[in-house]
Amino acid sequence: MAANAEFVSYIKEQLAPLGFLSSGRFFGGHAISYHGQQFAWVIGSTLYLRVNDSSRPQFEAAGSHPFTYTTKKGEITVRKFYTAPEFLLDDPEQLLSWSRLAIEAAAS
Template sequence: MSASAEFVSYVRELLAPLGDIRDGKFFGGHAMKHGGNQFAMVMGNTLYFRVDDSSRPAYEKKGSKPFSYSTKNGVVQVRKYYAAPAELLDDPAQLLVWARQAISAARAA
């Protein structure tokens, strides 16, 4: 699913306080990088953040699902990226907290 240009622009605005965010297209989506590390991606109208073993439970508790895609052999789940909980898009301060955790997870990977 292609990344929505309008949604990517909105996410850029929300993440601007993080400083030097680089972004660009990849595999039909849009990658977000900080310090050269991809910490987020947008597919369609969904923002996904990079997770690790310590941050994944918070996403699961909120009901977030990992990024997934279909192949001829079935569905593949990419468990290192989870959908950002929808309420974060209405709370920029909390979105930045979760984004910083994603940056840390990406840096540590």
């Protein structure tokens, strides 16, 4: 599923305070990178943030789940990207805070 252009614009606007961001197409979605490190990914109207072993429990506790897709061989789970908790989309400060966690995960 392609990234929703309006949603991508909204997310990029919300993340602008982070500083130098780049973005572009990525596997049918839209990747967002900080200084060359991809930390976010939009598929359709869903924001995924990068996680690592340290941040994954926080995402799971908030009800987030990993990116998955289906192939002929079955479902594939990508445990590096989790859905952003819904409350982040209505709270710009929290979105920035959790995005900083994702930037740290991308750098590790």
